[in-house]
Amino acid sequence: MTVTTPDRVAAEPVEATAAVVSPLRRFWIEFRENRVAVAGLAGCLLVVALALLAPLIAPQNPYDLTQLDIMDGRLEPGSKSMDGMTFWLGTDDQGRDMLSGILYGIRISLAVGVASGVLAMLFGASMGLLAAYFGGRVDTLIMRVVDLQLSFPAILLALILVAVLGQGIDKIIIALVAVQWAYYARTIRGTALVERRKEYIEAAQCLALGHRRVVFRHLLPNCLPPLIVVGTVQVAHAIALEATLSFLGIGLPITEPSLGLLIANGFEYMLSGKYWISFFPGVALLLTIVSINLVGDQLRDVLNPRLRK
């Protein structure tokens, strides 16, 4: 036993200082412990920056027909166009610069993924909180629907919804929200059930605060950590699902060329060895999804109180 004592003594000051620093700072200290996750975060920031800045940094506007030349069609990566521009990632069948196409595609993919993620979180979290706070019939009803929905795979539900709703960017977002809200609802209900029994909620209720205030000002903030983790992972899922649906030709319309549509566009040229039309958008999609998942994985570890040292 005596052997372990020095360790403990040595460990204590670290903990003491950790208690002084702000929660946000401690969060960052814990987060950066995993280098891969930091790389993931950097990847996320890069992707977001590329998406936001696409019109400024893209070599051409890929959807401005006056800038395209059909003679540049299907050029290999690195080849030059007639007027001296270099296509670093090659061109597609319309003579569109793939790099520009990808930058614009990331914009659309990310927008759809984040929009559907946020909407699903709002709806799902509200439902989960309602279920946990009121309990009884409300809880049974909401959770039945959640259970039922989670017993079917996301892609099947998305297929049903797309078949029912038809195509269009708004309809895809609706379908993605409908597929995903249940994950948020179940997550937040689990946390909220534990939190609801704590004394601060009782105190708030004793102060005769309204239901809405108790739920959203007191209960919700304490249920956020797991919600953030699920949110990160679900945004990655949403992006992948949208890309899959678009690839299958039942997702976004051709006027909203997301990464999935770019990949679909290159599919037919793949068999003749023109790999770049599908390959590079896929790499961009992969980078996006992997980065988000890495961050989500580390968030899960950092925000999980059970794993806290």
Next chain:
Amino acid sequence: MTVFLIRRLMQSVVVLFVMSLIVFVGVYAIGNPIDILISPEADQMERERAIRALGLDLPLWEQYAVFLQRAVLGDLGRSFAFSTPALQLIVERMPATLELAIAAMGISIAIGIPLGMWAGFRPESVAGRAIMAGSILGFSLPTFWVGLMLIMVFAVHLGWLPSTGRGETVEVFGIRLSILTRDGIAHMILPAFNLALFKMALVIRLTRAGMRENLLMDYVKFARAKGLSTGRVIFVHVMKNIMIPVVTILGLELGSVIAFAVVTETIFAWPGMGKLIIDSINQLDRPVIVAYLLVTVSMFIIINLVVDILYSVLDPRVRLKEMKS
């Protein structure tokens, strides 16, 4: 057990009914199949005759009533595009999908469990970390893109394996199977591996988590103290306990593999149900869409039920009567 079964079956019927209503109303609210099916040159008389022949002139609820009445008798309507019964169309394609799904499951188990066990046994080793990193990649890689890359590398560049189709098939009890011919297996490797990748990542994670959890348990210490070899402890004692969650989740995932086959089948032009549904959605072939969704939903309900029952057999601690869903 019997009460549980009856209750579950009744629930299933309700779910199926609700699904059929949603799908029917939804699917019939979009587009007008007449525009697609009848040539624009057809005159008014021909159009009306076709509308009446397809039953599209009735009000929606009456169409649904007719549909439901026939559905109970196993008639889910006639495909607009093929003009064969929709159900028959789906059943014809089902063996191809099931064959692919089962092959994918087999691959994910055969590769995933050993890797997961190793990663759980030596979590800090280089191999263990590499396996986990690989599994994150497996989760993140979009299935369709992996499929494309597999085609690009193995079919286009190396030319080792065929990229599309089912290859030569053998008829066994009236069902055509690819797995029994050399050519068929060659056609199946890429799509099956593609479909297996996501599940493999899942199996690795589950097995690793189970392994790590179980290695800390008292029964493992006891078995070791008894002087059993590491191999015996792991492959006999620990393995049994790991298998419970793995079997349950894999059972549930069989359905999702079948659903995900939609993507793989489209890429590899595998003539299964998935390719059929995508084609049908694009052609607005409503009876086939409705029939596919109902068949898949029924399949899911059955799979979920079987898994619940299997679970109670594998783990006696689970009492089905107490389960609410």
